[in-house]
Amino acid sequence: MKQITLAIIVVLTASTAAFSQNTHTVIKQGLDSIVPSNNNNSKRIFSYDNRGNTILNAYCFAYGHKWEYMYDDNSNKITQTFYKNDLNNWKIVDKSEYTYDSNHNQIIDIWYLWNDETNAWKNAKKTEYTYNSNWKQTIDIIYDWNDANNEWAESYKEEYVYDNNGNKIIQTYHEWNDVTDNWIEYQKREYLYDDNGNTITQTFYKNDVNNWIEYQKWEYTYANNNRTMFISYEWNNTTNDWIRKKKGEYTYDKKGNLIVEAYYTWNDVTNTWIGERKEEYTHDNNGNRTIFIYYIWYNATNDWVKSAKTKYTYDYSKTNLIKPTYTYVSANMRTKSIFYKWSGKKWKQGLVSTYHWSAKEIIVTNKQK
Numbered sequence: 001m002k003q004i005t006l007a008i009i010v011v012l013t014a015s016t017a018a019f020s021q022n023t024h025t026v027i028k029q030g031l032d033s034i035v036p037s038n039n040n041n042s043k044r045i046f047s048y049d050n051r052g053n054t055i056l057n058a059y060c061f062a063y064g065h066k067w068e069y070m071y072d073d074n075s076n077k078i079t080q081t082f083y084k085n086d087l088n089n090w091k092i093v094d095k096s097e098y099t100y101d102s103n104h105n106q107i108i109d110i111w112y113l114w115n116d117e118t119n120a121w122k123n124a125k126k127t128e129y130t131y132n133s134n135w136k137q138t139i140d141i142i143y144d145w146n147d148a149n150n151e152w153a154e155s156y157k158e159e160y161v162y163d164n165n166g167n168k169i170i171q172t173y174h175e176w177n178d179v180t181d182n183w184i185e186y187q188k189r190e191y192l193y194d195d196n197g198n199t200i201t202q203t204f205y206k207n208d209v210n211n212w213i214e215y216q217k218w219e220y221t222y223a224n225n226n227r228t229m230f231i232s233y234e235w236n237n238t239t240n241d242w243i244r245k246k247k248g249e250y251t252y253d254k255k256g257n258l259i260v261e262a263y264y265t266w267n268d269v270t271n272t273w274i275g276e277r278k279e280e281y282t283h284d285n286n287g288n289r290t291i292f293i294y295y296i297w298y299n300a301t302n303d304w305v306k307s308a309k310t311k312y313t314y315d316y317s318k319t320n321l322i323k324p325t326y327t328y329v330s331a332n333m334r335t336k337s338i339f340y341k342w343s344g345k346k347w348k349q350g351l352v353s354t355y356h357w358s359a360k361e362i363i364v365t366n367k368q369k
Contacts, residue, residue, distance in 0.1 A: 030322035030360040037352040046324045052362045054325040257283045286331040306342035
């Protein structure tokens with residue numbers, strides 16, 4: 001099915017009471033659209049406000065869905081509304097509303113469902129967040145809306161414990177027991193870190209009659225603070241030992257750019273790692289990704305085989321850019337992406353997407369004490 005995805009993000013920027021503001025305007029190049037060679041009607045378009053914040057992110061297909069976002073004066077997201085396109089008629093599906101404390105920590109998240117019969121919002125789920133003096137999240141509680149009692153009812157809770165360095169070391173999961181009217185701990189996760197604050201182990205436990213039983217473990221390896229390996233294990237009660245399950249391997253260039261990531265599943269019969277997928281990346285001197293190659297595992301040869309490739313081109317003369325929030329990251333102006341499929345003997349070119357930019361006048365605020 002063809003889709004439309006529309007995200008509207010409105011961000012208003014304001015200073016705190018401790019600062020005064022000086023504003024001026026600058027000209028930046030903003031990404032307006034990404035147009036594929038096969039169909040102009042399936043292009044992706046973007047728009048921005050006069051602060052350079054993304055206010056439109058749309059996939060232009062005949063059918064699909066969209067999100068609309070609103071923000072407060074401190075750029076905290078306060079609403080997120082989701083729509084589906086039904087025969088070119090946008091129908092509201094759900095909405096989330098967010099509340100923050102004076103430190104901009106999110107303290108409440110309420111999720112609503114749209115009722116077509118009453119043309120009104122219906123309460124669905126609420127989450128409340130609590131923080132410590134270091135602004136670390138210590139508790140979040142999820143409530144479900146109880147129609148019969150017309151009130152929020154406790155459902156799920158997570159609690160977090162931190163060490164003196166601010167690293168999360170224990171995460172405990174609870175479910176609400178309607179019979180006993182209290183929280184029941186049913187699972188927890190414990191974390192270990194190296195001297196650089198990198199997570200080296202996550203161990204999962206389940207509660208068996210007030211006795212914590214290990215059942216899963218994740219281990220991580222690092223080099224120069226870059227994660228180089230991840231292995232997951234499950235506890236085997238028969239052998240009384242950890243059994244390998246999944247593995248990820250990561251390679252970086254001298255600048256710290258990720259250039260290879262590969263994922264495997266452990267085969268208990270052959271006692272070997274079987275590949276799932278591998279991705280290779282090439283970067284230019286500015287850190288822009290120029291080539292992405294995707295591989296799949298071929299069991300007949302026990303090796304990787306090419307599957308797909310994408311090449312990216314850039315305009316290196318432009319660096320003062322506006323780019324869509326969370327969707328596009330590069331140091332320079334991307335101009336094209338060219339997709340290829342591996343035929344078994346050579347690369348066959350497919351879709352070519354062109355990136356269109358235009359000048360935008362943006363208000364920049366300098367905060368001064």
